[in-house]
Every structure is written in C-alpha cells, then in structure tokens.
Amino acid sequence: MTKAKTLLATLAFGLLATTTALAGEVRIMWYSDGVEGEVLQDLMDRFMVDNPDIDVIIDNVSYSTVREQLPVQLEAGSGPDIARVTDLKAQSEHWLDLTPYVEDADYWRDNFGDQADWMRPDGSDAITGFMTQITLTGGYANKTLFDQAGIEIPGPEATWDEWMEIVQQVATSQQVPFPAAMDRSGHRISGPNISFGANYVGADGLPAPIDDGVKAMVSRFVEWNAQGIMNPEVWVSASGTTYRAAADDFINGQLVYYYSGNWQISNLSTKIGDTFDWVATGSPCGTAACSGMPGGAGLVAVKYTKNPEDVGKVMDYLASAEVVKEFSERTLFIPAHRGVIAQGLQFQSDDPQVNAALSGFVAASASTDPNALFLPGWKWAGTYYGALVSRTSQVIAGELTLEEAYERMDADIAAKVAEISR
Amino acid sequence: MGNNAMDGAKKMIGVAVAAPVKFVMGLPDAPLRLWQRLTGINGMAVFFLAPNMIVFGVFVLLPLFINVAYSMTGGAALFLDNRVFVGAEQYERLLSCENFADPNSCVEDGFWIAARNTLFFVIIQVSAMIAVSLITALILNRAIRGRSFWRSVFFFPVLLSPVVVGLIWKWILQRQGLLNYLLFQFGIEQQVWLIDRFWAFAAAILVSMWAHMGFYTLILLAGLQAIPRDLYEAAEMDGTGPNRTFWRITLPLLGPNLLVVIVLALIRAVQIFDEVYVLTGGGPGTATMYLTQYIYEVGFASALRNPGLASAASILMGGVLVILTLLQLLAGRRGEKKAERE
Structure with a gap:
C-alpha cells in the first residue's frame, strides 16, 4: 500500500513538473549559416541559469525549413514561439507585438528602429523583433x-x-x-x-x-x-x-x-x-x-505563442546591448543595434582575412x-x-x-x- | 496415483488460466447477440467492418473531400473557412493550354512539364522495372549458389529510406562523386551526370528502380514458387523448350502476380518524389520535376505557393491514377476470363 502511494505521488509530481515546464517553455526555430547556433545555445544556457522558470528549447533547422515549412505552420496558427526569419515583411501579420511584453519599448525603438518596418505590417508601429544581423x-x-x-x-x-x-x-x-x-x-x-x-x-x-x-x-x-x-x-x-x-x-x-x-x-x-x-x-x-x-535575418516573436511574457523576457535578453555585442563578435555578424555599432566591435577571430x-x-x-x-x-x-x-x-x-x-x-x-x- | 495428482493439478491450473480469458472473451457476447438480433446477419458484417471503414474514412476519404474543397478555393489563407470560393477556376488555370503537347503554351506550364516528365518516367521506369524484376525473380527461383544471400541483396534497398537512397546516389553521381572518380582512375572522360538532362533522367529511373525492384521481385518470386512443379515436369516430358515453357506456363500462371506488380509499380511511379527530389531537386531546369514535386512546390515550398492550385493538380493526378488502375483491373479480368474459356 505504501509502495502504491509512493508510486502515485511520484506520478503526480512528474505530471506537475511536466506541466510547469510546458508553462515556461519557449521554443526558438533557428537556422545557421555558420557558428551562430552554438553561440545562441551558449547564450540561452546562461539565460536559463538566471531564469530557471523558463525553459528555452532551440530547434536547429535548415534554412529551407524556415523558408518552406514555417510559413505553413504560421498560416495554420501554430509554429514556434520565436523564429529566425529572412522573409520578414511578407509574414509580418504573424508576428507578436512585443510592446506590452518588453521592459523598455523605447530601448527597442531607439536601437532597432531603423529596421522595424522590415518586420511589421505597413502602417503599424509594433515591435515584433530585431535583426540578428544586417547583411549585404x-x-x-x-x-x-x-x-x-x-x-x-x-x-x-x-x-x-x-x-x-x-x-x-x-x-x-x-x-x-x-x-x-x-x-x-x-x-x-x-x-x-x-x-x-x-x-x-x-x-x-x-x-x-x-x-x-x-x-x-x-x-x-x-x-x-x-x-x-x-x-x-x-x-x-x-x-x-x-x-x-x-x-x-x-x-x-x-x-x-x-x-x-x-x-x-x-x-x-x-x-x-x-x-x-x-x-x-x-x-x-x-x-x-x-x-x-x-537584408538580414530577424528574430521575431510569433503571435500564436502561449507564453508571451516569457517570450518577452527571452527577447529582452537577446536584444540587450551586451548580448548583441557578444553574439555579433563571436558570429562575425554586423549587428543592427545602434548603440552597439556606436560602441564599436572587436570581432573574435584569429583570421586576419575576417576583419x-x-x-x-x-x-x-x-x-x-x-x-x-x-x-x-x-x-x-x-x-x-x-x-x-x-x-x-x-x-x-x-x-x-x-x-x-x-x-x-x-x-x-x-x-x-x-x-x-x- | 502420483500421475493422477499431477494431471489434476495441471487441469486446475488450466481452468484457472482459462477462466479470466473466457470471461473477457465472453464480455462482448451478449451485446453482439443483441446487435445481431436487431440488425440481422448483415448488421454483423457492418459491425466487423466498421473499425476499418472508420480509419479509411478519417484518413483517406475525409482528406480527399477536404482536398476537393481546397481545389475550389483561392487566396493566401490556409484555413478553408478563410479562403475564397472560386469554383473551377484553379482547374481552368491548370487546363488552359493552346497546345497540350507544348507545355510552354499552357498558362500553368510547370504542371504540364511535370505531367509530361511523369508520363515518360512512368512508361520507361515501369516497363524496365517489371522486366528486370521478372528476370531477377526467374534467376533467384533457380537453384543457384547462395540463393538466400542474393535474395537479401536485391531486397535490401527496399528497407532504406528514400532520402538515404537519394543521398547515396547523389554522392556517387555528383561532379566530384565516386563514379567520376572511378572514371578518372580508368582514364575515361568524366560526366556531369546530374546536370545533363538525359543523364539526370536516366539516373532518376535507375535510382528508383534500384530502390524498389526488390519488393516487386519478391512478389514475382512468390508467384513463381506457387506454380506447381508437375506442370514443368509434364512439359519437359513432352519435350517443350524453355522459351515455350516460359510463354505458355510461367507467364500465364504468373498473371495475377504480374498484374499486382504492374498496378503497384504504376501507382508508385506516378507518385515518384522523395528520392528523385533529393537526387536532382527536379533539375537540370525542370527535366526531372515530376507531378508530386510540382504539387509540393506549388502548395508548400515555393515563394509563389498556391494551395488551391496544388490541390486541383493533385485531384487531377488522382483521377488519372484511378483511371489507369481501373483499366488494368479490367484488362486483368478479361485475361482471367479468356484463360478460363481456354
């Protein structure tokens, strides 16, 4: 009888734990051209240490998956919570307006405002994400x-x-x-x-x-x-x-x-x-x-997320000046963050050809x-x-x-x- | 005395084990008897068929109806209730052609290019596949050394995922692939196999045959082994040659198996997609773009995607498949009747 009770209690705890994890789960659909997937994982591991109630899962996919499968998921009202996307404007109706979920909307507007129109519907002033890199x-x-x-x-x-x-x-x-x-x-x-x-x-x-x-x-x-x-x-x-x-x-x-x-x-x-x-x-x-x-790739929040507050926290973290700087220096990407650009970057590469x-x-x-x-x-x-x-x-x-x-x-x-x- | 006690114990255990099984098995008895009393013997058939029909209905018929509904809609939305009803407009678009033999004269040229490619692919691949499978089955049916090994060798590719098949052959056939390396070693001129229209088409046929022929060989082999040996012995005693034996005994008796193989190979060839998509991506140009890839690209992958058009194309393709299958079944029945008359 005691054994049965222990079993039931363990089962109940397990179920509770699973539900809790799902409540704080944030999935990021991410593709990589180089090492940025590893850098992101490293950054998110640190984020999760400071935010143990949020479980960030990075789904590393190919670029063609983002191009071909994400649009279908979005049209169906599903998809990840956050996605790294290049076709930002055409899908902008699916992005979440992060304004109520980020700590300081003005910080976002000041630093990422130049590309904000690339990822929101015409005429909108929504904050939907930020460019992880500016490309040419x-x-x-x-x-x-x-x-x-x-x-x-x-x-x-x-x-x-x-x-x-x-x-x-x-x-x-x-x-x-x-x-x-x-x-x-x-x-x-x-x-x-x-x-x-x-x-x-x-x-x-x-x-x-x-x-x-x-x-x-x-x-x-x-x-x-x-x-x-x-x-x-x-x-x-x-x-x-x-x-x-x-x-x-x-x-x-x-x-x-x-x-x-x-x-x-x-x-x-x-x-x-x-x-x-x-x-x-x-x-x-x-x-x-x-x-x-x-052009470039933007990290955008998807409006079908069940955890917009947690998504806001993750996006705030990734858009912070220190993280953008570290991400750009390690991935050798040109950032979109005005403040970081003004500060200057020290790209981390021993290869003189890179600079x-x-x-x-x-x-x-x-x-x-x-x-x-x-x-x-x-x-x-x-x-x-x-x-x-x-x-x-x-x-x-x-x-x-x-x-x-x-x-x-x-x-x-x-x-x-x-x-x-x- | 001791044996009797043992038998008694065994009986007791048997009863103890059988009782719960009997109880569980007996549970549906009463409701089934009631159902039979209410609906008659035909009602029982309905009862036993229902699970299968429900699965068939949910996973085959329902998607088919949804697909038909999609094919009559337009717009950018994905959900059916958000899409605009356009009637037969998507079909009209697909079928608008000045000259059906020239895809470039069609409004939706991609569809007709894919249809033409599929037609050539089906004719060549199915004929070659059946011929090679039959020859392989005939050889494997003989008492050759290592027969089981060879049977496994021919069947092995069937177990591979189509994506794996496509990748393996891509590594062999690409510009810096294994085949060109070997040609170089022997001083033979290298080819860009997957960029040349002819070779890419040939590669698509070869790879799909390699991947699937083991399955058809197995069906034909089963058919060959079911032919009574005494027919061959009687033919031998009559002095019938091997050619005549093949045409007059083997082939007619293999007819039902051959029909199954033809139907399956034909359906599979019309639906060809995965291994060729991985191997050539539909290229060079559109030389190996087949109908399923066209539907996939128009419906999902392309920046110019149009789910309504893709649905209409898949309905047309499904219609052609149904007609082909019916024709073959009809031909098969005629053949059977003819054989019975003879």
Missing part, C-alpha cells in the same frame, strides 16, 4: 589564385563585365573548373539587377513589370552560364525556387569568384582556414550603380542603391525573387528563351498578386 550581398575572390596568375584583383569601380573577363583569365591560367558562381537565389541576383537600373516597385507599390535593368543583368547572367564563366550547376541543379549556395565550391578552391554575402564570412574563415587567401570585394558595378542587396572582409562589406554598404534599400521592407520582394530564380534557371537549362522567361516572370508575379489580393 557581395563577392569574394580567391586571392591566392589571382596572385598565382599574376593578375590584379579588380577595384571597387570594376563592372560585372570586367570582373567576368578577369576571373575567366585567372581560371584558365590556374586550371580552376569554374571562374565564378552566384548562389541560386532571387535575392542574390537582385543587387546586380539594381546595379543595371532595375526597379521592382511600381508606382502603386505593387510589383512593376520586368524592366530593362533586369533584362540587362539576367541576359548577361544567362550568357555567362552558357559560356561556363558562371558555374551552371548552381542554378540548373534544381527546379522552382529552391535555394542553393555555391559556398562549398569556393571553399574547395573550385571557384575564382563567389557572389554571396557577408553572412558567409564565418563559414569561409572556419572552413578555408589557411588553405588559401580570400578577400571580400563588394559588388561589381552595372550601368546604374555598384549595389549589393541589403578585412568585414571592413570590405562595411565599405561596400556605402554604395547600396536606394532601390535596394527599399526591398527588405517590401511585401512583394519574395514573390519577385521567386519568379526571377525559377524562370532564369529555365533559360540557363535551355527550356525557355529570355523573352519567354520575362513574360513568364511577369505572369507568375501577376498570378501571385491576384491570388493574394482575392
């Missing part, structure tokens, strides 16, 4: 290959055409399989498009038809793929809007030039080590600008085109990027002509706008 697309050159070929790396004024001609010379001289590659992403090709004068946004705020700026860059890009200057495997290797990074080819010394973004710095530094020297080179110029695409690369991207940010600066907060950016990547890939694969592709891009975008606007 740009290129990386394998400096060792340039040095061995005796060719100088082009300067910041060099055009896309000049870059492609030069990297081809280096690749031929050094017998590298591909001179260049660009991530398979509509966002990645948008900086170059804008550099050729593209404007995605119509006068009514809706997507504008594909213009000459897009055509100028896309036609070049297709040609470079056909000639083998750009590695066609990256864009042709999938259908639809699937994301493919070309980082591994660059890391393995198979590329002279890689167009991606500053979030790759940590990845390149860790994996390349001292195998070869590399440098960040900013974005090549088109006829209108020398622009990359700004040079970060400085390179900071310098390149000065030439970012206003059209590019507008897109991260534009609702239809994802739609535009999707049409660009899927149809351009079909041209490279020889399934469509350029003219057919432009028509299809316009039709795809129009269909999506019509569908959403029902």
Whole structure:
C-alpha cells in the first residue's frame, strides 16, 4: 500500500513538473549559416541559469525549413514561439507585438528602429523583433589564385563585365573548373539587377513589370552560364525556387569568384582556414550603380505563442546591448543595434582575412542603391525573387528563351498578386 | 496415483488460466447477440467492418473531400473557412493550354512539364522495372549458389529510406562523386551526370528502380514458387523448350502476380518524389520535376505557393491514377476470363 502511494505521488509530481515546464517553455526555430547556433545555445544556457522558470528549447533547422515549412505552420496558427526569419515583411501579420511584453519599448525603438518596418505590417508601429544581423550581398575572390596568375584583383569601380573577363583569365591560367558562381537565389541576383537600373516597385507599390535593368543583368547572367564563366550547376541543379549556395565550391578552391554575402564570412574563415587567401570585394558595378542587396535575418516573436511574457523576457535578453555585442563578435555578424555599432566591435577571430572582409562589406554598404534599400521592407520582394530564380534557371537549362522567361516572370508575379489580393 | 495428482493439478491450473480469458472473451457476447438480433446477419458484417471503414474514412476519404474543397478555393489563407470560393477556376488555370503537347503554351506550364516528365518516367521506369524484376525473380527461383544471400541483396534497398537512397546516389553521381572518380582512375572522360538532362533522367529511373525492384521481385518470386512443379515436369516430358515453357506456363500462371506488380509499380511511379527530389531537386531546369514535386512546390515550398492550385493538380493526378488502375483491373479480368474459356 505504501509502495502504491509512493508510486502515485511520484506520478503526480512528474505530471506537475511536466506541466510547469510546458508553462515556461519557449521554443526558438533557428537556422545557421555558420557558428551562430552554438553561440545562441551558449547564450540561452546562461539565460536559463538566471531564469530557471523558463525553459528555452532551440530547434536547429535548415534554412529551407524556415523558408518552406514555417510559413505553413504560421498560416495554420501554430509554429514556434520565436523564429529566425529572412522573409520578414511578407509574414509580418504573424508576428507578436512585443510592446506590452518588453521592459523598455523605447530601448527597442531607439536601437532597432531603423529596421522595424522590415518586420511589421505597413502602417503599424509594433515591435515584433530585431535583426540578428544586417547583411549585404557581395563577392569574394580567391586571392591566392589571382596572385598565382599574376593578375590584379579588380577595384571597387570594376563592372560585372570586367570582373567576368578577369576571373575567366585567372581560371584558365590556374586550371580552376569554374571562374565564378552566384548562389541560386532571387535575392542574390537582385543587387546586380539594381546595379543595371532595375526597379521592382511600381508606382502603386505593387510589383512593376520586368524592366530593362533586369533584362540587362539576367541576359548577361544567362550568357555567362552558357559560356561556363558562371558555374551552371548552381542554378540548373534544381527546379522552382529552391535555394542553393555555391559556398562549398569556393571553399574547395573550385571557384575564382563567389557572389554571396557577408553572412558567409564565418563559414569561409572556419572552413578555408589557411588553405588559401580570400578577400571580400563588394559588388561589381552595372550601368546604374555598384549595389549589393541589403537584408538580414530577424528574430521575431510569433503571435500564436502561449507564453508571451516569457517570450518577452527571452527577447529582452537577446536584444540587450551586451548580448548583441557578444553574439555579433563571436558570429562575425554586423549587428543592427545602434548603440552597439556606436560602441564599436572587436570581432573574435584569429583570421586576419575576417576583419578585412568585414571592413570590405562595411565599405561596400556605402554604395547600396536606394532601390535596394527599399526591398527588405517590401511585401512583394519574395514573390519577385521567386519568379526571377525559377524562370532564369529555365533559360540557363535551355527550356525557355529570355523573352519567354520575362513574360513568364511577369505572369507568375501577376498570378501571385491576384491570388493574394482575392 | 502420483500421475493422477499431477494431471489434476495441471487441469486446475488450466481452468484457472482459462477462466479470466473466457470471461473477457465472453464480455462482448451478449451485446453482439443483441446487435445481431436487431440488425440481422448483415448488421454483423457492418459491425466487423466498421473499425476499418472508420480509419479509411478519417484518413483517406475525409482528406480527399477536404482536398476537393481546397481545389475550389483561392487566396493566401490556409484555413478553408478563410479562403475564397472560386469554383473551377484553379482547374481552368491548370487546363488552359493552346497546345497540350507544348507545355510552354499552357498558362500553368510547370504542371504540364511535370505531367509530361511523369508520363515518360512512368512508361520507361515501369516497363524496365517489371522486366528486370521478372528476370531477377526467374534467376533467384533457380537453384543457384547462395540463393538466400542474393535474395537479401536485391531486397535490401527496399528497407532504406528514400532520402538515404537519394543521398547515396547523389554522392556517387555528383561532379566530384565516386563514379567520376572511378572514371578518372580508368582514364575515361568524366560526366556531369546530374546536370545533363538525359543523364539526370536516366539516373532518376535507375535510382528508383534500384530502390524498389526488390519488393516487386519478391512478389514475382512468390508467384513463381506457387506454380506447381508437375506442370514443368509434364512439359519437359513432352519435350517443350524453355522459351515455350516460359510463354505458355510461367507467364500465364504468373498473371495475377504480374498484374499486382504492374498496378503497384504504376501507382508508385506516378507518385515518384522523395528520392528523385533529393537526387536532382527536379533539375537540370525542370527535366526531372515530376507531378508530386510540382504539387509540393506549388502548395508548400515555393515563394509563389498556391494551395488551391496544388490541390486541383493533385485531384487531377488522382483521377488519372484511378483511371489507369481501373483499366488494368479490367484488362486483368478479361485475361482471367479468356484463360478460363481456354
């Protein structure tokens, strides 16, 4: 009888303990490009020591999970409590307004206000989260290959055409399989498009038809793929809007030039080590600008959370100046926090190429085109990027002509706008 | 005397063990008798079928009806009650084509590209799969050395997850993969297997065959082993050659198994997705994008997603599958009747 009572008491305690844990549970959906997942885990472990009533669970997922599965979860009214997201504006109706749950809303507005519109519905003044990093697309050159070929790396004024001609010379001289590659992403090709004068946004705020700026860059890009200057495997290797990074080819010394973004710095530094020297080179110029695409990943609270108070505490902690500073210095990300930027950062890397690369991207940010600066907060950016990547890939694969592709891009975008606007 | 006591004890234990079992088994007896009295013998059939039908209804029929409902809606919302009723608009969009043979002339070109790819894939993969499975089954049915080992070898890939299958073959076939390494070692020109349209298509067929043929081989092997040996002995005594034996005895008697294999292989081929998606991502371009991937991308993965359109596409695909299966069953029955008449 005593045994039975003990068993029942243990069971009851267990149930109680489980319920208590669930009440204070905060799940974060997180993807990583480099070491940021480990850094976050470390930070949250410390947070949980100070806040034993809150159990933070980090679900480390792939970027494609965030792109493909999170939207469906959100539409269904579920999902994590907090998520690290890049498509912030299009999903902004699902983010929680943290204003009543954070300790000092003015702190948030003062330090993260510049990007607040990127992650809230138009016209709203909600605080929904903060950017864990500010990104800018740009290129990386394998400096060792340039040095061995005796060719100088082009300067910041060099055009896309000049870059492609030069990297081809280096690749031929050094017998590298591909001179260049660009991530398979509509966002990645948008900086170059804008550099050729593209404007995605119509006068009514809706997507504008594909213009000459897009055509100028896309036609070049297709040609470079056909000639083998750009590695066609990256864009042709999938259908639809699937994301493919070309980082591994660059890391393995198979590329002279890689167009991606500053979030790759940590990845390149860790994996390349001292195998070869590399440098960040900013974005090549088109006829209108020398622009990359700004963006970044934001950490946002999801409005379907059952524990908004606990979510507020976690977000307050992660947005605090000390944590943002430590996170940025360890992950080699450029922070969005105004105060931290003003203070200055000491990035933690023994690799001298890292600081040079970060400085390179900071310098390149000065030439970012206003059209590019507008897109991260534009609702239809994802739609535009999707049409660009899927149809351009079909041209490279020889399934469509350029003219057919432009028509299809316009039709795809129009269909999506019509569908959403029902 | 001692034995009698032992038997008595055994009996007692038997009764003691059987009593609770008998009691539990007897519990439904009374309500079932009542049910039978009220509904008759047909009511009993309903009672015993009900659990299965409920599971079927909840997990098959209900999703099917929901899918049909989704296919008649539009808008960005996910929940059905928040979506706009658009009637047959999504079907019209899918079926709007100037020339059905040219996907580029269709409004929803992706659907028709995927349909065309699926058609070619099904025709080639199912034919090749059945031929290879049949040949393998015939070989494994013989008294060869290490027969059990070979049976396991052919069946092993069936146990693997499709994602694992896709990844293994991707590592073999990618530019810097095992196959190109081996070709390089032998001084043979390397190929970019998964970027070339022909080779990517061939790889999709090869990999799906490798992954599934063990299952079909097993079904055919079971059929072969069920054919009475005396028929072969009689044929041998009559001096019938091996070719004639195969066409006149083996193949007709394997008919029912072959029909099952054809139906299953066909359904599986039309639904091909996971291993090919991992292997090629639908590329190069859209060369290996099949209907299920199209539905997945339009419904979930793409930045341009449209759940209504994806549902309509899946209903159309389901309709084609039903027609194909019915045609095959019809052909199977005709074959049986013909065999009976002969």
